[in-house]
Amino acid sequence: xxxNEAHSMKTRFGAYELDETAHELRKNGVGIHLQxxxxxxxxxxxxxxxxxxxxxxxxxxxxxxxxxx
Numbered sequence: 001x002x003x004n005e006a007h008s009m010k011t012r013f014g015a016y017e018l019d020e021t022a023h024e025l026r027k028n029g030v031g032i033h034l035q036x037x038x039x040x041x042x043x044x045x046x047x048x049x050x051x052x053x054x055x056x057x058x059x060x061x062x063x064x065x066x067x068x069x
Contacts (some may be wrong), residue, residue: 011034011046015041 004026008021017026025032034042044053044061 013046018042 011018013022016029018024019026023039025034025039025042040061041058044058
């Protein structure tokens, strides 16, 4: 196993696999492109699996302080 594979952060859920290190999402092995914000939402939900992620937490993650949306 290569050194970078050893530190890869992979999460599987259903037919999907998310590799945070490589910034890749796959369904049944086929790559799926996600833009930055949907990627961040997915990562936040997976990091807090089984918990409620508040709108405020998502807002802070997606838009840094001083960003007007």
